[in-house]
Amino acid sequence: MQIIDGKATSAEIKKEIAEEVKVFVAEGNRRPHLAAVLVGHDGGSETYVAFKIKDCEEVGFTSSLIRFEDDVTEETLLKRIAELNTDPEIDGFIVQLPLPDHISEQKIIEAIDPEKDVDGFHPVNVGKTVIGLPSFVSATPFGIILLLKRFNIETSGKNCVIVGRSNIVGRPLSVLMSQKAINATVTVAHSRTKDLKEVCRNADILVAALGSPEFIKEDMVKEGAVVIDVGTTRVKSDLTKSGFKLKGDVEYETVAPKCSYITPVPGGVGPMTRVSLLLNTMIAAKTRRPGA
Numbered sequence: 001m002q003i004i005d006g007k008a009t010s011a012e013i014k015k016e017i018a019e020e021v022k023v024f025v026a027e028g029n030r031r032p033h034l035a036a037v038l039v040g041h042d043g044g045s046e047t048y049v050a051f052k053i054k055d056c057e058e059v060g061f062t063s064s065l066i067r068f069e070d071d072v073t074e075e076t077l078l079k080r081i082a083e084l085n086t087d088p089e090i091d092g093f094i095v096q097l098p099l100p101d102h103i104s105e106q107k108i109i110e111a112i113d114p115e116k117d118v119d120g121f122h123p124v125n126v127g128k129t130v131i132g133l134p135s136f137v138s139a140t141p142f143g144i145i146l147l148l149k150r151f152n153i154e155t156s157g158k159n160c161v162i163v164g165r166s167n168i169v170g171r172p173l174s175v176l177m178s179q180k181a182i183n184a185t186v187t188v189a190h191s192r193t194k195d196l197k198e199v200c201r202n203a204d205i206l207v208a209a210l211g212s213p214e215f216i217k218e219d220m221v222k223e224g225a226v227v228i229d230v231g232t233t234r235v236k237s238d239l240t241k242s243g244f245k246l247k248g249d250v251e252y253e254t255v256a257p258k259c260s261y262i263t264p265v266p267g268g269v270g271p272m273t274r275v276s277l278l279l280n281t282m283i284a285a286k287t288r289r290p291g292a
């Protein structure tokens, strides 16, 4: 069994991006600039956005954090997004989700200029991804594809079962895994799937992306399978400084010995999601300055 070390892989990719930024700046371009919009004080969102800002510093990007209180109106948020869309200093931006209930996430996502939508959530980017056109691919599926490639994991003709059909992970990943460059045979399983255990046991590549801690047990996994754990549920813990620890969707201790490859939580898919956002921002910066 080999652990797919997303932390080490993302560190390698960050070094590559940092080198690319040096060349980009030496050619007379300003640094790529990512902005993050954060509404409220949700603990998870605060942590994720802080990591994104830190990642930008590490690779030499400029970053901006734009904060609003929980009671911000949808109108105010839309106005700020319109400003970011036309701000020539910003290459890409994200609006951290979830948003408070009085704000329509879909309306906010659709207000973002697709060319600055480095999260790849806008329907234009989702649609382009589906038909294989150049697009911003949502960060977690993008990170998973990068991991499979960097670990030379054979995907062609393999059965890939994705448990979870969210718009930001399961569904876009199913599209990418079935594309010609990857050539997997894809099943998307969900809460209404019959005989889920049997469906999962048929997977050469099993992706757990349902957000239910330790849902995937040993008897759901085929001997020698590749297991990708996308789960990141924050559970209370006395053992960490933050008072929380991350739990994956896979029962790691029992499942890992059966796998050919497995991603740990933390240190698997999570760091790759973060680095994918940097890659999308680099692409945005280069696209906005053709010839760079």
Ligand code: GUN
Pocket: 094, 095, 096, 097, 098, 119, 139, 140
């Ligand atoms: N909330 C959870 N994951 C994400 C993400 O990848 N992007 C944004 N904007 N919000 C999130």
